[in-house]
Amino acid sequence: MPTHDGPDAASPGTPSRRTQAERRAQAEAALIAAAARLIARHGSAGVTLARVGEEAGFSRGLASHYFGSKAALLARLQEEALAEAMAAAAPERSGAGAVDELCGFVRGCLEGVRKPTDLGRAFVVLGAEALAGASELTAAVAELDARTRAWVADVVRHGVAGGEVRAALDPGAFALAMVGLVKGLVVQGATDPDAFDVTVAAAEAERWIRLALVAA
Structure with a gap:
């Protein structure tokens, strides 16, 4: 699955630039949804921030960048x-x-x-x-x-x-x-x-x- 650092800011057919706050909010929502899917299936022990980023379709480091820690x-x-x-x-x-x-x-x-x-x-x-x-x-x-x-x-x-x-x-x-x-x-x-x-x-x-x- 291709990954990227955050929600596409200029995808075809989408409105022009979203604000940084909007992009961050969208990315955080996607990361939380990805973490929920992983934890619901496997529990939290094996879930890492890098895995959450991958599950959400972003770079491995984005969850760490936004949340700082797994906790x-x-x-x-x-x-x-x-x-x-x-x-x-x-x-x-x-x-x-x-x-x-x-x-x-x-x-x-x-x-x-x-x-x-x-x-x-x-x-x-x-x-x-x-x-x-x-x-x-x-x-x-x-x-x-x-x-x-x-x-x-x-x-x-x-x-x-x-x-x-x-x-x-x-x-x-x-x-x-x-x-x-x-x-x-x-x-x-x-x-x-x-x-x-x-x-x-x-x-x-x-x-x-x-x-x-x-x-x-």
């Missing part, structure tokens, strides 16, 4: 995977209250079990490797878990402030339980796609969320 690329990949899950829930989150926002997020995450992407598969693989103590991954996974819990807790606090969520609820404790629920279901689904019915699991998770947030 930085993996951390960015996990960021993109979380963003993908958040985006999947966007219709329910747009203008929704706290309860619908959280239920929508869970449905979006579980939809990834039904229709897994390379990015979603890679995210699960990286999470499993982090549990095994892989030094490159553990800190990044822990940080993302913490950020997700903080996001959930913030949504709950807004719900409490608006009178939608019961005031006695501990936002931090609820966030811990909810993130554990979602991660557990996603990992089970990735390990065994036939382990459960996604529609049933999503409905049960939503029922639990609503009971936890609004029940007296």
Whole structure:
């Protein structure tokens, strides 16, 4: 496969020059997609920055130039995977209250079990490797878990402030339980796609969320 240093800036039939920022963004997206494909198939241990560059159709050194280290690329990949899950829930989150926002997020995450992407598969693989103590991954996974819990807790606090969520609820404790629920279901689904019915699991998770947030 021919390689090049980045996205073609003057391919036939394309508009004139793109900005440097546009070219970089396109190259980074292609490199992340390539890393996700490799990790989803083989795990992260044998994946190198040079291999990622080749998989993306670029030069062997481009991934190193853009990300600096494998750890930085993996951390960015996990960021993109979380963003993908958040985006999947966007219709329910747009203008929704706290309860619908959280239920929508869970449905979006579980939809990834039904229709897994390379990015979603890679995210699960990286999470499993982090549990095994892989030094490159553990800190990044822990940080993302913490950020997700903080996001959930913030949504709950807004719900409490608006009178939608019961005031006695501990936002931090609820966030811990909810993130554990979602991660557990996603990992089970990735390990065994036939382990459960996604529609049933999503409905049960939503029922639990609503009971936890609004029940007296």
